[in-house]
Amino acid sequence: MTHLDSEVKEERLRDDLKFYFMNPCEKYRARHQIPWKLGLQILKIVMVTTQLVRFGLGNQLVVTFKEENIVSFKHLFLKGYSGVDEDDYSCSIYTEEDAYESIFFTINQYHRLKNISLAPLDYGENEEKRIGLKICKQYYKKGTTFSSNESLTIDSDVEIGCVHLDLQALLNGPEDWKQLPFFKLEFYRLLQVEISFHLKGIDLQAIQSRELPDCYVFRNKITFDNKAHSGKIKIYFDSDANIEECRALNISGSIQKNTQYVLLFDASVIAICLASLILCTRSIVLALRLRKRLENFFLEKYKRRVCDVDQWEFISGWYVLVIISDLMTIIGSILKMEITVKNLTNYDLCSILLGTSTLFVWIGVIRYLGYFQAYNVLILTMQASLPKVLRFCACAGMIYLGYTFCGWIVLGPYHEKYPGFPLKCCFFP
Amino acid sequence: MTHLDSEVKEERLRDDLKFYFMNPCEKYRARHQIPWKLGLQILKIVMVTTQLVRFGLGNQLVVTFKEENIVSFKHLFLKGYSGVDEDDYSCSIYTEEDAYESIFFTINQYHRLKNISLAPLDYGENEEKRIGLKICKQYYKKGTTFSSNESLTIDSDVEIGCVHLDLQALLNGPEDWKQLPFFKLEFYRLLQVEISFHLKGIDLQAIQSRELPDCYVFRNKITFDNKAHSGKIKIYFDSDANIEECRALNISGSIQKNTQYVLLFDASVIAICLASLILCTRSIVLALRLRKRLENFFLEKYKRRVCDVDQWEFISGWYVLVIISDLMTIIGSILKMEITVKNLTNYDLCSILLGTSTLFVWIGVIRYLGYFQAYNVLILTMQASLPKVLRFCACAGMIYLGYTFCGWIVLGPYHEKYPGFPLKCCFFP
């Protein structure tokens, strides 16, 4: 009787195991089990991709707005800006006259800003709560000029001197500031001049897509870099754009209508991901329970443990992938909803979460391709030949590394086409 | 007797079938049947290609004329146009002064047009039957300026205001129009300014090739786009060129001589295509009749139907291809004749019909290559390996799609080289 019972138990376990390793199609044929999980995954792919594309398009508007503002600033504040950056700096100057003119041009453009700018810009307060320009210069502490009879005397300690040009003073008075002793630059000991100022902007474009506009603070910094003392001053323009709360903004007219639909869509994405999360967790739990039964059966019948490799067969990597992807989508969607209602402005984290989760969802599609016989063979062949390929790559890489190091040192300086640093051409060819 | 009769019938059917599946060379050897269809196809290829090349060369003249006119307009009406478009817009401006100057430059150039243009241009009437410029601006309904103490008040509803500058007023009076309140642009609430005007041109080049010239109406529209409010106004130049009847054109001298030869050639192409159409239709009809005989024979002798695959062998895909190609050539040639005598100006439809039909005719040449043994093997091998390749592509495509979506969202905004939308780099790399 126990024997028979054991036989029945064994038969049932065998059936359950066979069923466990079936694909959705076979499961449906075997027990008429409808593949809910498969359907849910397909629905999820569609919704997650739609959400990502919509978010991406919105995000791109934000980025484009920032970039276009920076291009405008370069045209407004840099004298002789050609529209294209040279190398990593925006432009370069070679004579003392140009240096003074470029600096004074920036200052003058700043105080005329309201009359020349096409964007709805406003002066912003800087870190010290003052509205105006902050101009700093770095220079070697002291030194006497370098003439044919005299020697050059330099104190290697670096000093920093700053001057604040308040907007009010610029707007009222004449160009008195040009007479400041600060603007007497001794280029042979000057390291760099930094002009920094804050501007406030508003992304009015959002109004057209029926959304509340974001307000921006642009922390601009123009650097005249003379550190190399090679006769060429490089002008850098850095702009750090931050989204801030729009305090004194007053928008009338028909706005803020489709926000709720967006929120609803995001909520439904969360719901689907939750469902998928629960189903996959359940599958893993069931699989672990089946493994437990198998282990017990082995202990009972053969008095030995199931081998490790077989045990791992029960924890499906695909389910783990789906679970991670679902968790990321849920967190990302919540973040996105917060961004939509303007509680947060953390676009970057949100885009990383949503982007990575979508990547995982699409990779998950490969699992279903594994059910096709022909494709499976392909994957197995690739797996087998991988180690050899990797080993060969490692070796080639080693010679290449040696070669680039050598080439960089020996050829680099005399051949301008040779890249600055060899690793650069390894990883970013 | 019936048996013998049936045997004779069977023998004859077998002969006919064997003959049906022969290639032209074997047919000639077997029954000395001269391959008329083959000869006709070769003649057709030559004639259709000649027709296409001639039509293409003529078509290109038309397109070049339109393009050169548009380039000329950009040089005439856009201030500081460099000769090369930036991105999808023609040029861009960054200061209020430039904006006003660009707009006024366009207006001034328009009224001086007769004195500066090198082309035989004339002012055209716009949709409202007026000759002159129509300038429209879009702006947010109301708003007060954005100053440090004040708040920004914007009504999100968009209004459009237009002004007509009649040519007569421009030619007679001084530059009074500059004082119009319309030209007081408040850039912080301005969305865009559109200047539109119509010009009439004539493609005199056609006279030299002894053809009647086409008359054109250019619907030009210059758009100063400030929708982004980023401090950068993009200037778009759109020109819509339509061929219209030349009413008041008076051409004397020796013209319109070779049109009849062109028409004659087109007519002979139509004749050949008709012949080819008839021969191919006849072949299909004969093939269907042969199939009927075969079916009857099978029913009589073996009491069963011919299997589906064998039935399809009788409808040659090549003949269908030739028939479609012939029909398209005939319609295209009739269109081309109408265009030649200036009854129609529908170049686009005509070029699609003629182009596609020529493509089909050339593809038809492969059929004759199939008669070579070696080549046939190649085709069969390719057919066999196709499904695996397709399946692999599908999988790789899926991963690639996921990767591009993810990359676009995560990397896109911070890396200017990354393409705007991933699908763009899938399909138009």
Place this chain on the structure above:
Amino acid sequence: MTHLDSEVKEERLRDDLKFYFMNPCEKYRARHQIPWKLGLQILKIVMVTTQLVRFGLGNQLVVTFKEENIVSFKHLFLKGYSGVDEDDYSCSIYTEEDAYESIFFTINQYHRLKNISLAPLDYGENEEKRIGLKICKQYYKKGTTFSSNESLTIDSDVEIGCVHLDLQALLNGPEDWKQLPFFKLEFYRLLQVEISFHLKGIDLQAIQSRELPDCYVFRNKITFDNKAHSGKIKIYFDSDANIEECRALNISGSIQKNTQYVLLFDASVIAICLASLILCTRSIVLALRLRKRLENFFLEKYKRRVCDVDQWEFISGWYVLVIISDLMTIIGSILKMEITVKNLTNYDLCSILLGTSTLFVWIGVIRYLGYFQAYNVLILTMQASLPKVLRFCACAGMIYLGYTFCGWIVLGPYHEKYPGFPLKCCFFP
């Protein structure tokens, strides 16, 4: 006896045949025959290549001189020339004012030429033996202007009007010529304006390499092309440089020293080629005689003819190649000597002869590679697979041709990247 005699004869024939098909190495081992031909070929390669390189370097100086002169002319005579040609024309203009200014600029620069040019240029006589500018315009016979109320009247016949501005008149008087009715251009019926003038130059650079300098006549023609009547006048600059005898040239100092060495070298190349020519001809004659003996032997013994394929084995393609190459080198070298002593200026024919012959000489080297076993296998394998590859290419080419024809007509006009004519992208990708 006859039998024995015949056997001896057969033995000798067999020996001679075996020897004939040996390679130089084996020949040396068999009969200690020193491979004169091989040595001669190696010597020839060295000398012919040296000669070609020397000639090429000299030729390049000539071409560079012509090109630099043309670039200089463009900078001198074309207003606003940027240094780089647009498309196939040099620059383009868009307004009537620019057109007049460009034409007048050219005329003024011509008469100031002696004061501005850096090269030792002189005015040359044109075809009509006059020194000065010849300005021609093509225009439609008559026509009235194109105004909003009026119709356009054009006579399609083309007239040409010319005016000569003699240098003397230009140098003496004021700018009276600007008032000429000729310079009243009616652009709506103007087809093109051509300004042509001749200049004399001298390639003084040759003096430095101790050679006699060449004198040049530059036939310059500036074309203002308005044939398209699209509002864009394209300016073409054509310069036809011819080497002519330097009549009034007087060079003192130490010159013309190394010409004799060059001539000596060329003569020795001719001598070597003659030797090679004679040896190869002798080899062919001997081979033919051997073939004759073989034929006779076959007729005698087996009463049948040697089959055709075997007969052709005796006429070595390599010898034919060497003979052709030698003949070309000899003719080319004679031409080169004539050029060196300035009797001829036919650089082009000479470079084609010498270049092609050198190509043949180098290809001849492959023959000696055929003696290596491994390489021979490679060649045979390639020969075997050639027909299949060719057939495949033919088919692919056919589809490609159809595709490009279709694409050109259907896509071409609307996509500026698509090449002007499909065959262009087939053969010059």
Place this chain on the structure above:
Amino acid sequence: MTHLDSEVKEERLRDDLKFYFMNPCEKYRARHQIPWKLGLQILKIVMVTTQLVRFGLGNQLVVTFKEENIVSFKHLFLKGYSGVDEDDYSCSIYTEEDAYESIFFTINQYHRLKNISLAPLDYGENEEKRIGLKICKQYYKKGTTFSSNESLTIDSDVEIGCVHLDLQALLNGPEDWKQLPFFKLEFYRLLQVEISFHLKGIDLQAIQSRELPDCYVFRNKITFDNKAHSGKIKIYFDSDANIEECRALNISGSIQKNTQYVLLFDASVIAICLASLILCTRSIVLALRLRKRLENFFLEKYKRRVCDVDQWEFISGWYVLVIISDLMTIIGSILKMEITVKNLTNYDLCSILLGTSTLFVWIGVIRYLGYFQAYNVLILTMQASLPKVLRFCACAGMIYLGYTFCGWIVLGPYHEKYPGFPLKCCFFP
């Protein structure tokens, strides 16, 4: 007894030989010998690479400084320099006026240098111990101008005339020098004008990295090249920068602190390389001793010599490589230390030594990869197929050479895209 002794000896020799051909891993298992050499090599790779990267970064600063100075000079001294070199020359001029202006511009900029330059430059003494400009012109000895009636008379001998413009004269007086007869250039017989001057500079940037700055002498030479007499004068700018002792330099403040750490690091690299050198030499000595024993054994037992190939197995190529690399590193490091303390400025030799040695060290890593079975197979396969590939390349190269020679001569002059010299496109594609 001797037999037994001999057997023991044989056994020991066999053991030693087996041990000798083991890899480090097996050696450790066999005799628990810790792989010191392997550890030392790994440490060496890390240290040598670190040293090279540090040296390379420092070297790059030097090169960048030189290059930026040259760019600055071009902007200061060349009129109308666009920022990008045309071809191998910097800019080009086409009229006499431009030629004079360019020369005078350079002279004026030189005497205003102190007021315009942004770099701490000083005038330097030239070879003749004078401070100022040296202007030389080359011209044909005599000649009369080339006019329509007259002949051109040229003496082919070249004369050189120079003039010194002392700085003091330039600074004090008016522009009298423009009236010098020297500046009456007769362009038809002018070959070239050379303006040369010396400038002193100082690489102050080094102060920031707490090092003593280098002093530079820039030997600048501006060449106006009219040798071609084609109407285009090419302007070359050559600058020869030499590091010299800073005589009158006086640097106070906190400097020269981290030099000792650099020296310490270099010393430890030398120590490690010495250790590696000694270990490898010892290994080779031991191997040679083992070979001696083997030879003796063979002579004793089999009365014959060991075959040559087997003998070479004992001299490991890897050890030789390591020894060469070590020697180079040691010499390079000593040089580097001298450079650090400013006794030497021989950057080039040092970078070649260090670079090549690092390349060898990295190539040495392949040796350890040879211990993996799979990789070994790969290497053996490649070795086997090498000769065939080489032979094929030789043949293809021969045809290609012939082709390029021919193409260069025949096509070159008429097709500007064809490279100047065929070998250029062979070796530097």
